[in-house]
Amino acid sequence: MPCKKQFTLIWRSATEVHWNYMESYLYSPKPIEWSYFNCYKHIETVIADELTVS
Numbered sequence: 001m002p003c004k005k006q007f008t009l010i011w012r013s014a015t016e017v018h019w020n021y022m023e024s025y026l027y028s029p030k031p032i033e034w035s036y037f038n039c040y041k042h043i044e045t046v047i048a049d050e051l052t053v054s
Contacts, residue, residue, distance in 0.1 A: 013050040017043050 007019045007026055016028050026047070031039045 007047070010046070010050070013046055015042070015046045015050070017046045 006024065008021065010017050010019050010026065018027055019025075020027060026043050028039050028043060034042070
């Protein structure tokens with residue numbers, strides 16, 4: 001869960017990463033082909049690439 005940043009428009013990246021408005025966290029659909037770890041790494045990559053946040 002991000003402490004300071006809100007990612008309300010992350011859906012625009014079309015990367016299957018979404019923002020939960022009520023609880024303020026990023027998530028992706030339940031993995032089918034990837035492990036949960038790979039999904040987590042994907043979320044990190046999307047944030048770093050699309051939003052230039054590290």
